[in-house]
Amino acid sequence: METEKDNKKPTIAILHTGGTIASKVDYKTGGVIARFTPEEILEMFPELKEIANIKSKLIANMFSEDIRFKHYSLMCKAVEEEIKNNVDGIILTHGTDTIGYSAAALSFALENLNVPVILVGSQRSSDRGSSDAAMNLICAAKFISKTDFAGAAICMHENTSDDSCLIMPACKTRKLHTSRRDAFKVVNGKPIARVSYKTGKIEFLKKDYEKKEKGRKLIVKDKFEEKVAILKTHPNMFPEQFEFYKSYEGLVIEGTGLGQAPVGTPNEISKIHAKNLEAIKKIIKNGCVVVMASQCIFGRVQMHVYSDAIDLANAGVIPGGDMLAETAFIKLAWLLGNYKKDEAKEMVGKNLRGELNERILADEFLDNDTYS
Numbered sequence: 001m002e003t004e005k006d007n008k009k010p011t012i013a014i015l016h017t018g019g020t021i022a023s024k025v026d027y028k029t030g031g032v033i034a035r036f037t038p039e040e041i042l043e044m045f046p047e048l049k050e051i052a053n054i055k056s057k058l059i060a061n062m063f064s065e066d067i068r069f070k071h072y073s074l075m076c077k078a079v080e081e082e083i084k085n086n087v088d089g090i091i092l093t094h095g096t097d098t099i100g101y102s103a104a105a106l107s108f109a110l111e112n113l114n115v116p117v118i119l120v121g122s123q124r125s126s127d128r129g130s131s132d133a134a135m136n137l138i139c140a141a142k143f144i145s146k147t148d149f150a151g152a153a154i155c156m157h158e159n160t161s162d163d164s165c166l167i168m169p170a171c172k173t174r175k176l177h178t179s180r181r182d183a184f185k186v187v188n189g190k191p192i193a194r195v196s197y198k199t200g201k202i203e204f205l206k207k208d209y210e211k212k213e214k215g216r217k218l219i220v221k222d223k224f225e226e227k228v229a230i231l232k233t234h235p236n237m238f239p240e241q242f243e244f245y246k247s248y249e250g251l252v253i254e255g256t257g258l259g260q261a262p263v264g265t266p267n268e269i270s271k272i273h274a275k276n277l278e279a280i281k282k283i284i285k286n287g288c289v290v291v292m293a294s295q296c297i298f299g300r301v302q303m304h305v306y307s308d309a310i311d312l313a314n315a316g317v318i319p320g321g322d323m324l325a326e327t328a329f330i331k332l333a334w335l336l337g338n339y340k341k342d343e344a345k346e347m348v349g350k351n352l353r354g355e356l357n358e359r360i361l362a363d364e365f366l367d368n369d370t371y372s
């Protein structure tokens, strides 16, 4: 569907995939199930039409926990089509639970992106008084219409007030709270920009952001290797848990601290851990590319400090630097889908889309000035 075109305004395509932002409470059951159509969403947020010419299209109507890699290809195709139609930017509405994975997937798959592709979700459904849907959508539309930013990013509430949204980098943003409207935080990086809801003022917090550039041509690489997984380590692991991945092409181990997994044998009780190491060696020998991320979320893995990590690195486990485990998972699936295995292994540790700080930067954590 398309609104009447005003040539003075930019054109934004809103691509819907579902999630809470497209849901309303079903008062018969009390559950959040019924879904809005793109037309209903536009009717609910008439301010959008004041900011831009809006085209709206349904890709899917689903909760984001059901998304599979093939949906990423559908999203890429829809974005590509809108870019061919010369839109100034794209808003992709999405469930918040896996929006970070999709943002990373689009960021890798859409090389040389020359328009903003802003993923927007909401924590509370659009028919509730406390819904964040309108503000998140409007801030994304204002950001697209007023700036020269190009690339994929996420737009969500900055804090518990209704004053501002943050535009956050696609590969470095994580949902850190189940229900708060400001659940999304940038990990090991800075938000790109702050958008004031009331005044529409945009403040870039990252000066070296990616800008639109004349003549840049989109390259779509939308293949993702299906047999890739994340394994979170925990106390009391058994070799079968690692062996399970022997037929997989890629595995991200979410290890402890600086990048350890239970492969040490400090005493009789932990003797079985020698078999864990053997199992990891076996899956690597079978051709599975194994990458280490940290379940600490913030910080980076450093696999030369503790003996367990040194043994893992010697076995061929590749350190994932300061990548989020979720981003490392998407990157690995994308690399294995589009490159030869040796190239893919080389590229894990290279920064391609802002997913990895190759050098150690000043420590950015939630309580310092990252968000001030």
Ligand code: GLU
Residues within 6 Å of the ligand: 018, 019, 020, 021, 062, 063, 064, 065, 094, 095, 096, 097, 098, 121, 122, 123, 124
């Ligand atoms: N679990 C659903 C999803 O991620 C609803 C949550 C939401 O959209 O915030 O799609």
